[in-house]
Amino acid sequence: MRGRPRLRPGEATDALRERFAEAWPQALALWGPALRLHDPDLHPAGRGEPTLAWFSLGDASVSVDLAEVSRLGLDDLAVPILAHEIGHHVLAPATRTDNALVLARVRAGLGDRPRHGAMVANLWCDTLVNDRLRRRHELPMEQVYLRSAAAGGRRPTPPWWWLWMRTFELLWALPTATLTGGDPAPFDGRHGPPIDDSTRRRLEADAWLLSRHTRAFATDPVGGAAGFAAVLRPWLPEQAIGGHGPACGGDTDDVGGEPLGGLAGDPRLGAPVVPPALDPRVNPEAGRGLAADDEPPAETPLPGPSGQGYGPAELAGLYAALGSTRDAAVDYYRAQARRHQVPFPVQPAQRHTEPELTGWDGWNVGDPLTDLDWQHTVLRSPVVVPGVTTLRRLDEPAPTPPGRDRPVDLDLYVDCSGSMPNPRTTASPATIAAAVLALSALRVGGQVQVTVWSGPGQVARTAGFVRDEDEVLTALVTHFGGGTSFPLPLLAADHPPGRAERTSRRVHICCLSDSGVESMFGVGQRDSDSGVAHAALESAGGGGSLILVVPAVWASHVQDYCGNYVVYPVPELTDVVPFARAFAARTWGVGVTRSAKESR
């Protein structure tokens, strides 16, 4: 598009619209001959905010604000602008899941400044798209920034913008100050001490790192997002800021829905952040080791680089940044549990088959009168002579048809008193273990009832035994944080004597607690309720488990008074897998879980 005459400000918008419409096929072709997107939405007056162009991953659309294009003097840059927006659909972020992952990784790299996450994620995706177009197709991407700067007048350049522009200068072999326009301004863009030589050298080194980083992660937006943000972080102000140059935005109104459901289980969410300065792919000086005099005083063994996992609170923060209304805790525990699901026990179904007639035989006096087949006796002879004309049916059981095994239902009691971690803010190993059981039961067709309990009167539960995974998990992450008093009356009401025989369904009782489990066996309860747990276990007929957040020593103490309940101590998150396997092996003799086999 270079060489096209530029439209004068105020010139008919139709001409600009026509110019962009003509450029669309050319811009599409730059990303591959097979790429198909519907025509761009060309808005003559924009959407009321200073955004040059934007993309929507939900409906795979591209939009351009023609008024902003005209205002910034970019009317002859239709191909670069359109190709840039298309690049967001093809390269970065490309999908809604990757969009969320890029944002998550950027937030990880920003550390204490996650409020800049959306803007930095956008900068990172812009960097990759711009560099691809400039390097492979020699599109004049720098002109967008040069013209915009000229149209906006000379403004102080904050360090983070200067760093980004300098990165482009290095990537595209542009002379120094082509895009930066000189030295960066103080940190807030207007006030504060001027940038000194030392800071300037750091900025220059960081720009070089970012240029190398961009090339190293040219096709991996998710992999490079955290490193990009880590370099940018110290140059960003603590308070939220607006854009500085021409803005290109992603539409965040469509981030809800199922694609985010699989996000919680993505291992890239919790990957450690490797700063580009320490990444040998980026910095050839990385890994040379600290000099002896650099070592900080180490009085205690220092842990390695960030090993912090990605918990429900972090996921909730990400969902909020994405504008999603999904329940992050539910998604988190669902993802964790699916990694460790165990095959839930099934109960061989009773075979009830109709007897099948194989013939008749004589009925003699003394045979049970109920065996006499009157119909065939009369058909044989209207004169009935007992023992002579009387007949009886000869029946045999029919061959057993293939039947379905009935799964054991799960009655889950979750202690959410003050001594238990809040599963919404902390990755609770006990909640993961409970979710493993619940999802395992649901997977094989069982029903699950969840009762969360704390002090007297602090009880919430599902609407009986249900098969709704979301309802079960939502109940599972409920937290009261009060006292500890197991709801024995509910347990007694759900499992009256003889219930299993009457309903032909067995139920596995599982209690998730800590030392407060003693209230399940009568401590602090009415004397008359002390035997409820044992009676309920017998009535339920499917066994019982106590998953306890206590040390193993404590667990053996509980085993002394809990009768036939099996105690599982789960003190650490890393104990969840052993727990799941032990659960299957001890209770139903399954040594290796199906999910474990499938995961290999």
Place this chain on the structure above:
Amino acid sequence: MSTDLTPGPPLVVVVARLRSVPDELADPRLSLPALVADTADRLAPAADPWSEPAPNWQPPSDEVGAQAVAIGCWLVLDPPVTTCLRGSSDPVGRLHAGLAELVTLTADSPPAHWIGADPEREEEAVRALCRGLGVLFDGESEATAADRWAAVSTAARRQALRDAARAEELAQQLAAKAAAEAAARAAYV
């Protein structure tokens, strides 16, 4: 960098030549002194072809250095480069200076690691050689060349990058130490 700069071919021409280095140059039986002498002879044909070429030039003793010299000769033997050097002052001295720059550059990173894989490194190598040769790429001023050299030169940035890596490691260790101390304090509350 030579002060007497000679206009040369565009950067892309020399980089393209670099990407087409023949495998034969990696043959250990290759005689470097002979190759350098032949190259010098192309730049300044000696009156006596049997005279000792480049008496003050010593071939590098290591394999990577030898590769760098062979590659440097391959680049100089490209007609656009040879032609521009022929008319310059002291072309043989420039050749030796250019080869020395290339040997220094590749000391930390063998050419086989980045030729065809790292465009920036390729540009850095070509610029290093041409700085020694005193050749200015077509379309570049002296100031532009200096600016671009500062942008791609690993050596020029080595200290800054080393400082960045060291600062990052220190920051991580201090943060980890602070976290460990905070955890210890919390455990005794």
